[in-house]
Amino acid sequence: MTVLIGPSLEDAKELLAAAIRDKRLALLVGSCVVNYVGRAGSVLPEGERVVMLKPDGALLVHQKKKREPVNWNPPGCEASVRLGGKGLQLISKRKRPKEQLLILFKSLELAASFELVDREELHLVGSERDLITLVSNEPSLIEPGFRPLEREKLTKYGMVDLYGVDRDGNGVAIEFKRRRAELASASQLKRYVDELSKKLGKRVRGILVAPSITSSALKLLNENQLEYVRIRKPPTYTFERVVTRERGQKGISEF
Amino acid sequence: MTVLIGPSLEDAKELLAAAIRDKRLALLVGSCVVNYVGRAGSVLPEGERVVMLKPDGALLVHQKKKREPVNWNPPGCEASVRLGGKGLQLISKRKRPKEQLLILFKSLELAASFELVDREELHLVGSERDLITLVSNEPSLIEPGFRPLEREKLTKYGMVDLYGVDRDGNGVAIEFKRRRAELASASQLKRYVDELSKKLGKRVRGILVAPSITSSALKLLNENQLEYVRIRKPPTYTFERVVTRERGQKGISEF
DNA sequence: CAATAGATGTCGTTC
DNA sequence: GAACGACGTCTATTG
Numbered sequence: 374m375t376v377l378i379g380p381s382l383e384d385a386k387e388l389l390a391a392a393i394r395d396k397r398l399a400l401l402v403g404s405c406v407v408n409y410v411g412r413a414g415s416v417l418p419e420g421e422r423v424v425m426l427k428p429d430g431a432l433l434v435h436q437k438k439k440r441e442p443v444n445w446n447p448p449g450c451e452a453s454v455r456l457g458g459k460g461l462q463l464i465s466k467r468k469r470p471k472e473q474l475l476i477l478f479k480s481l482e483l484a485a486s487f488e489l490v491d492r493e494e495l496h497l498v499g500s501e502r503d504l505i506t507l508v509s510n511e512p513s514l515i516e517p518g519f520r521p522l523e524r525e526k527l528t529k530y531g532m533v534d535l536y537g538v539d540r541d542g543n544g545v546a547i548e549f550k551r552r553r554a555e556l557a558s559a560s561q562l563k564r565y566v567d568e569l570s571k572k573l574g575k576r577v578r579g580i581l582v583a584p585s586i587t588s589s590a591l592k593l594l595n596e597n598q599l600e601y602v603r604i605r606k607p608p609t610y611t612f613e614r615v616v617t618r619e620r621g622q623k624g625i626s627e628f
Numbered sequence: 629m630t631v632l633i634g635p636s637l638e639d640a641k642e643l644l645a646a647a648i649r650d651k652r653l654a655l656l657v658g659s660c661v662v663n664y665v666g667r668a669g670s671v672l673p674e675g676e677r678v679v680m681l682k683p684d685g686a687l688l689v690h691q692k693k694k695r696e697p698v699n700w701n702p703p704g705c706e707a708s709v710r711l712g713g714k715g716l717q718l719i720s721k722r723k724r725p726k727e728q729l730l731i732l733f734k735s736l737e738l739a740a741s742f743e744l745v746d747r748e749e750l751h752l753v754g755s756e757r758d759l760i761t762l763v764s765n766e767p768s769l770i771e772p773g774f775r776p777l778e779r780e781k782l783t784k785y786g787m788v789d790l791y792g793v794d795r796d797g798n799g800v801a802i803e804f805k806r807r808r809a810e811l812a813s814a815s816q817l818k819r820y821v822d823e824l825s826k827k828l829g830k831r832v833r834g835i836l837v838a839p840s841i842t843s844s845a846l847k848l849l850n851e852n853q854l855e856y857v858r859i860r861k862p863p864t865y866t867f868e869r870v871v872t873r874e875r876g877q878k879g880i881s882e883f
Numbered sequence: 884c885a886a887t888a889g890a891t892g893t894c895g896t897t898c
Numbered sequence: 899g900a901a902c903g904a905c906g907t908c909t910a911t912t913g
Contacts, residue, residue: 374633376631398692412890412891415891417751419748435680440907444891446891483740487657489676497670529844530811564848587887666906755889787912807890
């Protein structure tokens with residue numbers, strides 16, 4: 374660990390150069406101008422920000438608000454540092470797509486580098502994948518007689534989360550959402566069902582499984598004879614069926 | 629600015645408490661365990677990370693790789709700090725949706741807080757909005773005789789980027805993408821066109837405008853009599869038309 | 884607040 | 899590398 378408080382631009386340059394060379398994480402706090410050109414382009418006039426350069430080449434510029442960096446470059450980029458007449462330049466280049474981020478420091482409050490030791494990875498539960506696994510192992514949660522056949526079934530127009538057959542032998546395409554389903558999800562399901570029923574030459578039902586749904590998404594489902602099954606989030610995991618009636622009215626029946 | 633190098637947990641707690649109280653940005657580097665519960669849930673065993681607490685309540689936990697924080701809480705959250713038997717606890721709570729992030733520091737290499745002075749905002753060019761403005765001001769870029777009528781036209785199933793009429797009086801719905809158009813964009817356009825033609829009771833053409841398109845997205849367009857117009861990115865801004873032919877063949881003609 | 888869609892989205896996975 | 903979709907997406911905008 375190296376920490377410089379209120380360093381000169383020269384000293385900060387040395388620290389940065391060493392951090393890049395030794396693949397250490399660098400933190401800079403100071404007044405800078407930021408310039409980006411690539412997929413889009415941006416200018417950020419001078420102000421005080423926090424800059425983080427990671428060993429994998431990721432570069433973040435954070436203002437004092439927001440979760441998102443105001444400017445950045447993703448992992449895999451090459452950083453270099455240069456001392457020019459206008460200040461300390463930190464340049465990060467990306468090959469494909471070609472992008473460049475230039476941070477020009479006018480002054481620095483802090484420059485530090487760290488050898489972060491971290492062999493751990495995040496363990497996350499509650500993703501869409503978990504939901505699909507749950508239903509695959511307990512298909513009756515969807516409806517009695519439902520038999521899953523294929524997970525991530527590839528169609529010409531995208532991948533169906535779960536494909537199977539109902540008790541009558543109809544195809545069933547299921548799209549899962551871990552949060553409230555919106556128009557895009559209903560569109561997505563419709564796209565799969567259209568393609569599958571055409572390809573298989575038989576009736577394919579489409580079911581959207583989500584904890585809740587927007588009214589227009591539900592309407593889109595109704596108008597296309599698609600179905601919605603509500604699943605309550607863990608640890609409850611209750612399933613309900615929203616019955617599609619004529620004229621887009623809806624009703625809920627548990628089973 | 630306050631900087632503590634290798635501080636005790638007690639000293640770090642004081643610094644953090646003051647930073648929260650005075651709405652200063654805090655930076656912590658040290659060994660910690662991170663626990664999250666909310667929309668999903670996660671556990672991250674002990675390791676060295678960088679933690680950033682912003683004055684707006686945003687909280688970021690960064691590992692040494694990736695652009696994304698491994699855990700976080702968005703702006704608007706309430707942070708508090710506590711010294712327990714197991715270490716220094718930094719707790720961040722969100723009201724809606726209810727979420728909680730707990731960072732438990734075992735040891736610290738650095739604790740610092742800053743009063744960032746920054747009145748500047750990012751100026752970005754090259755977004756989708758810029759593209760729509762360009763075409764609105766120069767409609768012939770789409771085709772001769774195209775007349776834009778409404779931007780962000782609201783339909784029952786979403787907003788059309790640009791709506792207008794062609795030289796024959798047909799409706800024209802245009803969807804813009806600043807990058808390569810994929811299946812979702814084609815679906816989106818189809819959804820708008822289906823709805824608009826039904827509502828208006830007349831033929832409504834659908835045009836997807838993008839710098840490039842995936843083959844399956846183009847096929848979906850073709851199969852639904854939708855069109856694709858290629859636009860080269862700035863500073864070039866050239867338009868080409870990809871002619872939709874029978875049987876999904878494609879051709880390109882400039883004009 | 885809900886809904887909708889963009890984003891320099893990023894990231895993982897598969898082909 | 900291209901395509902496709904999830905993400906604790908985040909963020910802005912509009913009703």
